[in-house]
Amino acid sequence: MFQIAIFAGKLVCLISKTLRLGAGATWPGEIALRLDPAILQKFSKQQKNIILIAGTNGKTTTVKMVETILRYKGLSVQHNASGANLNNGLVSAFLTDAGWNGRLTSDYFIFEVDEATLPNILKTLMPNIIVLTNLFRDQLDRYGEVDVIAEKWQEALLKLDTGNQSIKMHQTVVIINADDPHVVLVGEKLATTVKYFGLEDASLFLPNMQHATDTIYCPRCGSRLTFGGVYFSHLGKWACGKCRLTHPRVDVISRDFPSPIEGVYNRYNTLAAAMVAKEVEISDHDIREALKNFTPAFGRMEEIDAEGKRVKILLSKNPTGFNESLRTVLSSKQKGPILLVLNDRIPDGTDVSWIWDVDFETLKNYKEKIFVCGDRQYDLGLRLKYVGTAFNMHGNLEEALQKALKETQKDQMLWILPTYSAMLDVRKILTGKKIL
Amino acid sequence: MNFKLVVGWLYPELMSTYGDRGNIIVLTKRCEWRGIGVDIQMIDFKTVRKNIESCNVIFGGGSQDRQQGIVIDDLRTKKGPVLKELFEKGVPGLFVCGAPQLLGHYYMTGDGKVLEGLGIFDMESKHFGKSKPRCIGNTIAEIEAGFRVQGLGYRKTVVGFENHGGRTYLGAGVKPFAKVMKGCGNNGEDGTEGAVYKNCIACYSHGPFLPKNPHIADWLISKALEVKYKKKILLKQLDDALEWQAHEFML
Numbered sequence: 001m002f003q004i005a006i007f008a009g010k011l012v013c014l015i016s017k018t019l020r021l022g023a024g025a026t027w028p029g030e031i032a033l034r035l036d037p038a039i040l041q042k043f044s045k046q047q048k049n050i051i052l053i054a055g056t057n058g059k060t061t062t063v064k065m066v067e068t069i070l071r072y073k074g075l076s077v078q079h080n081a082s083g084a085n086l087n088n089g090l091v092s093a094f095l096t097d098a099g100w101n102g103r104l105t106s107d108y109f110i111f112e113v114d115e116a117t118l119p120n121i122l123k124t125l126m127p128n129i130i131v132l133t134n135l136f137r138d139q140l141d142r143y144g145e146v147d148v149i150a151e152k153w154q155e156a157l158l159k160l161d162t163g164n165q166s167i168k169m170h171q172t173v174v175i176i177n178a179d180d181p182h183v184v185l186v187g188e189k190l191a192t193t194v195k196y197f198g199l200e201d202a203s204l205f206l207p208n209m210q211h212a213t214d215t216i217y218c219p220r221c222g223s224r225l226t227f228g229g230v231y232f233s234h235l236g237k238w239a240c241g242k243c244r245l246t247h248p249r250v251d252v253i254s255r256d257f258p259s260p261i262e263g264v265y266n267r268y269n270t271l272a273a274a275m276v277a278k279e280v281e282i283s284d285h286d287i288r289e290a291l292k293n294f295t296p297a298f299g300r301m302e303e304i305d306a307e308g309k310r311v312k313i314l315l316s317k318n319p320t321g322f323n324e325s326l327r328t329v330l331s332s333k334q335k336g337p338i339l340l341v342l343n344d345r346i347p348d349g350t351d352v353s354w355i356w357d358v359d360f361e362t363l364k365n366y367k368e369k370i371f372v373c374g375d376r377q378y379d380l381g382l383r384l385k386y387v388g389t390a391f392n393m394h395g396n397l398e399e400a401l402q403k404a405l406k407e408t409q410k411d412q413m414l415w416i417l418p419t420y421s422a423m424l425d426v427r428k429i430l431t432g433k434k435i436l
Numbered sequence: 437m438n439f440k441l442v443v444g445w446l447y448p449e450l451m452s453t454y455g456d457r458g459n460i461i462v463l464t465k466r467c468e469w470r471g472i473g474v475d476i477q478m479i480d481f482k483t484v485r486k487n488i489e490s491c492n493v494i495f496g497g498g499s500q501d502r503q504q505g506i507v508i509d510d511l512r513t514k515k516g517p518v519l520k521e522l523f524e525k526g527v528p529g530l531f532v533c534g535a536p537q538l539l540g541h542y543y544m545t546g547d548g549k550v551l552e553g554l555g556i557f558d559m560e561s562k563h564f565g566k567s568k569p570r571c572i573g574n575t576i577a578e579i580e581a582g583f584r585v586q587g588l589g590y591r592k593t594v595v596g597f598e599n600h601g602g603r604t605y606l607g608a609g610v611k612p613f614a615k616v617m618k619g620c621g622n623n624g625e626d627g628t629e630g631a632v633y634k635n636c637i638a639c640y641s642h643g644p645f646l647p648k649n650p651h652i653a654d655w656l657i658s659k660a661l662e663v664k665y666k667k668k669i670l671l672k673q674l675d676d677a678l679e680w681q682a683h684e685f686m687l
Contacts, residue, residue, distance in 0.1 A: 137454070145500040211457055216449060222506045350573070351597050353643030356458030378682035382647050383458075385678055386465050 005036035006102040009095040025081035029091030040087060041124040043094040043104065048128060051110045051276055052121070054153075055133030055183070057321050058269045059085070059112035061261075062133065064297040065273030066110050072290030073282055078106040082297055083347070083420070085114040087121065108280075115149050119156035129279055130157075131175045131272050132183045136233060137214050137357075138318040139349035146182065146214050154186045175275045177268060178250045179235040181225060182215040185245065195279075197271040200253035204264055205229035205236070212319035212357040220245045231264055232327070233320040251275065257287060260294040261301045263314075263328040265321070299423040301328075306401075306430045309408045310334075313426060316417040317348065319357035326362050329415045335368060336412035339404045341397065341422035342374040348419040352376045360387045369407045373400040374422050397422075398429055439669065440473035441660050444491030446515070447499070447507050448478050453533060454599075456497025458644025462653050463493065470672045472657070481510055488518045491527065493660040498533025498642050508551070511538075516554045523556060528635040528659040530652075533642035537561040537602050539631075546601070557633050558609025563602045568624075570601045574686060575619030575641060577629040580611065583651060585658045586668075589676055593617070594649045595686040596641025604640070606631055613639050635659045648686065650679040 009032030016027060032039050044050060053062050060082040067077045080093040090111050097106050113121055115135070132153070135146050160172050176187040178198035187194045209216070209227070213234040218225050221243035228237035239246045252271055259270040270291065277287045296302045299315040314329070316322040329338060344350050360383055363370065370391040372380050381393045394400035408414040418426050443463055460476065467474045477483070477491050499507065523529060537543040539557040542550050546565035553561075575596045584590045594614055603623035606612060612622070613630030621629035621640060630639030637652070639645065646653040654671055661669040 145502075147500060147502045211448075211452070213449075217503070217506055222502070351454065351599065351643070353455035353458070353597055356455035356461065356644040356647070357452075378678065378685050379648070382678055382682050386458075386461050386647070388465075 001036040002039065002042055002102060005032040005039050006095070006098060007100065008032060008035055009091070010098070010100060013092070013095055025084035026086075026088045026092055028095045029088035029093075032091050032095060033088060038124075040091055040094075040121075043091070043098070044125040046104050047109055049108045050125060050127040051108065051129045051131070052113050052118070052125075052127040053110065053131045053133065053272070054113045054115055054118045055131075055177075056115060056136040056138045056318065058133045058265055058272070060297045061266065061269040061300050062131065062272045063110050063112045065269060065291065065294060066276045068294045069273060069277040069282060069287055069290040070108055070280065072293070073286060075108055076106040077108045077110060079110045080112060082112065085112045086117050090121065090125070115153075119152045122156045122160060126160075127172060129173050129175065129276055131276060132177065132186060133268065133272055134177055134180045134235065135182045135214065136318055136320040137212070137354070139351070147219070150182050150186055150219065154189070157186065157190055157192075160190075160192060173279055175272060175279075177235070177272070178248045179231060179237070179268075180215065181234065181238050181240075181245065181247075182219045184248060185219045188245070195275060196248045196250045197252045197268075197275050198247070198250040199231055199264075199267055199271075200250060201255065202229055204231050204254075204267075206232065210323055210359060212323055212359070218243060218245055232324055235268075252278070256284065257291065260291045261296055262332060263301060263324060265324045266301070298427060299418075304427075304430050306414075307405055309405050309410070309414060310412070311405075311408075311414045311416060311430065313416045313418065313423060315420065315423050317419050319354050322355075322358040322417065325417050326359070329417075330362060330366075332413070334413040336409070336414050337369040337371065337404050337407045338363070338366070339371040339373065339400060339414065339416045340380055341400075341416065341418035341426060342372075342376045342380040343419050343422040343425075344376050345421045347421050352379050355380060355383045358383075360384060360389075363387060363389050368412075369404070371400050371404045373397050374419070397425055401426070401429055438471075438473065439661060439665070440475070441467055441492045441657070441664065442475045442477050442490050444477045444479050444488060444494045446479050446494065446496040446511070448497075449480065450503040450507050451497040451499040453498040453500055453642065455643035456532065459495050459497070459530060459532065459646045459653075462644075462646040462650070463495070463657065466650070466653055466674065467657060469674055472661070479515065483515075485518050488515065489522070491522065492664045493656055494519065494522065494527065494529035494636075496529070496531040496535055496538070498535070504534070504538075512552065512554055516556070519554070520556050523634050523636045526635050526659070526663045528656045528663070529637065530645070530656060531636070531638040532645050533640070534600060534602070535638040537604065539638050540604065543602060556636070557631055557638060558607035559604055559631055560607070561602045561604040568603065570599070571620035571624065571640070572599045573597070573619060575621070575629070576617040576687060577614035577619070577621065578617055579614045579652075580632075583655045585651070585654050585671060587670060588651065588654050588673055589680070590651050591680070591683060593683070593687060594641070594645075594652060595683055596639070596645055596649075597643060598640045599642055600640055604631075609633070613637055635663070648679065648683045650674075650676050
C-alpha cells in the first residue's frame with residue numbers, strides 16, 4: 001500500500017504543480033494518508049533527522065531560520081509549507097522530497113506543528129529535536145484553552161521518555177523557552193534532555209504589564225507569579241514564591257545571537273533556531289554568519305515593493321502577536337501609514353473578540369494615516385473609535401491598498417498588519433501570486 | 437452638577453478571557469464623552485468590602501477553568517455577599533460568558549461534580565459532557581422590554597458571540613434577558629438567552645458585549661446614575677453611527 005500511496009501522492013504533487021493549482025501543500029498528503037494511514041510513520045522510520053517546532057507564535061519564522069542555517073552549511077532541508085501544519089501537510093512535505101520509489105533524499109526535515117496537533121503527531125513520528133516556543137491565547141473557538149493544550153503536550157512528551165508503543169526508544173532533545181512559565185512546566189518532568197533559551201536582556205523589559213497575558217498565575221500551584229521584568233505578554237523573568245517553580249538557567253541568551261529582523265519576538269525565534277543549529281553541531285560563528293543572509297518568511301516582516309513604494313507585512317493573528325507588531329512598527333525608524341485588516345474566516349478564527357485585548361491605545365498619537373479594512377472592518381473601526389484615534393475605513397481591500405500606497409511617501413514604509421487570510425489576500429493583490 | 441461613577445471590575449487578571457476588557461472601555465468612554473467622571477475599581481483578592489460598596493456598576497468577565505478555580509472561593513465567600521447587597525439595592529451589573537453558571541445556585545460539571553455558585557440568580561446550570569455539543573458562534577437575540585433609555589437610540593436586538601459547553605435553566609426568581617433569534621442561548625431548548633435580576637444582567641455572550649450593543653451600555657450607565665443620585669438623569673445622545681453599523685452587520 002505504501003507504494004500505491006506514494007505514487008498517488010506524488011501524482012497529485014505533480015498535477016497541482018503543473019496546473020499551478022496552489023494546493024500542493026496539503027492535498028497530496030491527504031490522498032496518500034487515505035490510501036496508507038501509516039504513511040507518516042513509514043516515512044519517519046527512514047529518517048532520523050526530524051525537527052518539530054510547536055507553539056502559538058513564531059513557528060514559521062523559526063523554521064525558516066533553521067533552514068537558512070542548515071543550508072548555509074550545505075545540508076539539504078525539506079520543510080512543510082507554512083500553515084500546512086497538520087498530518088496532511090507533513091506527509092505532503094515528505095512526498096515532495098521522496099523519489100517515486102518512496103525513498104527520502106534530504107538530510108533534514110523541519111516541520112512546524114499546529115499546537116493542537118502535536119500530541120497526535122508524536123504518536124507516529126519520532127523527532128530528534130522538538131522546540132516549544134510559547135503558549136498564548138489564540139482562536140479560542142478552535143484551539144480551546146491554553147491550559148488544556150499544555151496538559152496534552154506534557155502527556156505526549158512524557159510518553160516519548162518511556163518510548164511509546166509503536167516506536168522504539170529514542171533520544172529526543174526538547175528545546176524550551178525559559179521565559180514562558182507554562183512551557184517550562186511542560187518540560188519540567190521530562191527525563192529526556194531539556195535545554196532552555198531566554199532573552200536575559202533587561203533593556204527590553206516593558207514599563208508595565210500588558211493586558212493580554214495568559215500565564216501570570218503559577219501553572220503548577222495557582223499563586224500569583226512575581227516578575228522581575230516582562231518582555232511581552234507573560235514572557236519574562238518570572239518566579240513562583242509559593243511552589244518554587246522558577247525560571248530555569250538558560251543555555252543561550254539574546255546577546256549570543258543577534259536577530260536578523262526587527263521585533264522582540266524575532267529575538268526568541270532567533271534563539272530557538274540557534275539552539276537547534278547548535279544541536280546539529282554547527283558552530284556559533286557559522287550560525288551568526290548564516291543568519292546575516294536571512295530573508296523573512298512570507299507575511300512575517302516580509303518586505304515587498306509595490307508601485308515603487310516599500311511595504312512591510314506583519315501577520316498579526318492574536319492579541320500578543322498584534323501587540324508585538326504594533327510595538328515593532330512604533331519603535332521602527334521607518335515611518336509611514338498603517339493598514340489594519342481583520343478577517344473572520346476559518347483560518348483567522350470566527351470570533352474577533354480578541355481585538356479588545358490588543359493595546360491599540362499605543363496608536364493614539366500616531367502621526368501618519370491609519371486605514372482599516374477586512375470582513376470585520378466595523379469591529380476594528382469601533383475598537384479604534386474607542387481609542388480616540390482617526391482612521392479611514394474601506395470595504396474593499398484593493399481600494400484600501402491603493403489609498404494607503406498613495407499616502408505612503410517615497411522614503412516611507414507602508415505597514416500592513418493583517419490576520420491570516422487577510423495576509424494571503426494582501427499578498428495576492430500586491431504580488432499577483434497565490435500562496436496556499 | 438458633575439456626575440461621577442465607580443465601575444467595579446471583578447478579577448481583571450483572572451476573569452478576562454477574550455476581549456472582556458472591551459466592556460470596561462466602552463462604559464468608561466461613553467461616560468467620559470458625556471462629561472461623567474469614571475473611576476475603575478479593580479476587585480481582586482485584596483479588595484475590601486468598603487471599596488466594593490463604593491461601586492455604582494459591576495462588570496464580570498469570563499474565565500477559563502483553571503482561572504475560575506483560583507477565584508471561586510474568594511468570589512463566593514468574600515465578595516458574593518457584598519455584591520448581593522448591591523444588586524438588591526438596584527446597582528446595575530453585567531456578567532458575560534460563563535456568568536450564568538457562576539451566579540446561579542450551582543453548576544454541575546461534565547463528570548457530575550456539583551460546584552456551588554453565588555446563588556444571586558435563581559437558576560441552575562449543567563454540563564452534559566459529550567452528549568451535547570459546545571455552543572460556538574455568532575448570536576442574535578431580541579431583548580425583553582425595559583431596556584430603552586429615554587431620548588436615546590435603541591434597537592430591539594442584541595448581538596454577540598457565544599462559546600460555552602454548559603446549559604442554564606432559569607427559575608421563577610429571574611427573567612430571561614432576551615429571546616434567541618440565532619445561536620443557542622441558555623440551553624438551546626426554551627429559546628431564552630441570559631437572565632436579569634433587578635438591574636443585573638447575566639448573559640452567555642462572551643467577551644466584548646457592549647461595543648456593538650451601545651443601548652445596553654447606556655442602560656447600565658443610566659441605571660447606575662439613577663441609583664447613585666436617586667433621580668432620573670437624562671443622558672446626552674452620542675453619535676453611534678459606527679456602533680449601529682457594526683451591530684446591523686451581524687443581523
